[in-house]
Amino acid sequence: MAVKITGVGSFIPENEIRNTDFGNHEFLDTDGSPLTQANEIIIEKFRDITGITARRYADDGIMSSDMAFYASKRAIENSGIDPETLDYIILAHNFGDVKKGAIQSDILPSLASRVKQKLGIRNPKCVAYDILFGCPGWVEGMIQAYAFIRAGMAQKCLVIGSETLSRVVDLHDRDSMIYSDGAGATVVEFSENEDDGILAYESATYALDEAGYLFFGNSYNQELDKDVRYIKMHGRKIYEFAISQVPKAMKACVDKSGIDIDNIKKILIHQANEKMDEAIIHRFYKLYGKTPPDKIMPMSIHTLGNSSVATVPTLFDLLTSGRIEDQTLQKGDVIMFASVGAGMNINAIVYRY
Structure with missing residues (x-):
């Protein structure tokens, strides 16, 4: 038995x-004081570091x-399946539906249920749910699918990553x-060809010291409403954590797959920096x-930035469509x-295309 992507x-x-x-x-600055450098210099340094x-x-x-919904419709059309045959819809996000300028996000009903409704799926056995796993959410959704x-609980799953971080x-x-x-979205299905699809996975959460590296906090403009919160991060700590722990998780995944490192053709990594x-x-x-x-390492960050859970499936779609x-x-x-x-969470999948 194998599990492979049939639509993206x-x-x-x-x-x-x-x-x-x-x-x-x-x-x-964090204390509300203006940065001393001109915006042109700030932006230039930002581009040199992030590539964006x-x-x-x-x-x-x-x-x-x-x-x-738009990404899912395209993935379903690409796969050629009947959406009524989907067993699970797994939607990774972090902030729900957020209206521009709103204080509160909307996750009732779940975003996955909203997508199921927009797709017009009547089958009640198609179970729809959301996962919150930080930027690795789509990869984790793939692992769950x-x-x-593999457990025989499903034959077809729709795995989605979607986010409006700008809000x-x-x-x-x-x-x-x-x-x-x-x-970005993928249709994932059972396959009888054991050589196809997901060959191995690795997933971990480091929370004891690392849980607060990404968090919600007040604006640096201390005159703004304190009830409105924004995404914040300890960038240096995240950088040091990522370059230390992510390579180890990737190696563990490759070693479990039995694939020689020289046979890896592409690495699609979260487009963060x-x-x-x-x-x-x-x-x-x-x-x-x-x-x-x-x-x-194909890259999309230069023109698309960091769209969190959407970066990896979007990159996969861009790559496979040339x-x-x-x-x-x-x-x-x-x-x-x-x-x-966020979490801090790490995961990896070795996959035969």
């Missing part, structure tokens, strides 16, 4: 926000569940330039006494999905 789709918002659009923002030159924001009237199918950022925090909106991702890949290969091959320059996949290629995020 994504939704990338049309609104492009370029770095230059932040030129007139009032960036503040632009990101996408959803239209004001589009919710996270709407984007999830794998477990359901939970503090515009006075320079870190707000990292985040973006988007959605270009320099961090590069450091993770180099440390991962160093664990095998090797250096990363050329073009091993929309990433100088990057291709062939049938039978072994790839890896990997992610890190």
Whole structure:
């Protein structure tokens, strides 16, 4: 028995926000005082570290569940399945449906239930639920779908990652330039070909000292409403944690799969920070006494930013549809999905395409 992806789709918002659009923002320090550097210098340093030159924001009237529906519809069409035959809809997000300027997110009913309704699925045996797992949520959803199918509890699952991070950022925090909106989805099915699909997985939560590395906090503008909270992070701690722990999890996953490291063709890693991702890949290969091959790591962060749970499935859709320059996949290629995020959570999957 094998579990493989038979359809993939994504939704990338049309609104492009370029770095230059932040030129007139009032960036503040944690104590509310203005940053001493000019915005042009702040933005240039930001681009050098993260690799981000632009990101996408959803239209004001589009919710996270709407984007999830659009990506899911495309994945279902790509797979050719009847949506009524889906056993599970697993939707990873972190902040629910958030209206622009709203104080509270909306997760009642669950976003997965909203997507099921929008897809017009009548079958009550199609179970829909959300998972909150930080940025690695879609990868974790894939692991759960794998477990359901391997256990004989399901034959077809829809796994989605969707987020509107632009609506939970503090515009006075320079870190707000990292985040973006988007959605990606995959149809996952039972396969009789044991050589296909998911070959191994690894997942972990480090919470004793690390749980608060990402958190909700007040705006750096101390004159704003204290009841409104925004996504905040201890960037240096996250960077150090990620480059230390993610390569180890990736190695454990590869070792469990029985695949030789030289046979990994692509690594699709969460698009959070270009320099961090590069450091993770180099440390991962160093664990095998090797250096990363050329073009091993397709990237979308430069123009799409960090859309949290949507980055990996969106990247997979872009790669498999030939929309990433100088990057291709062939049938039978072994790839890896990997992610890190709030919790702190880490996971990885070795997959034969």
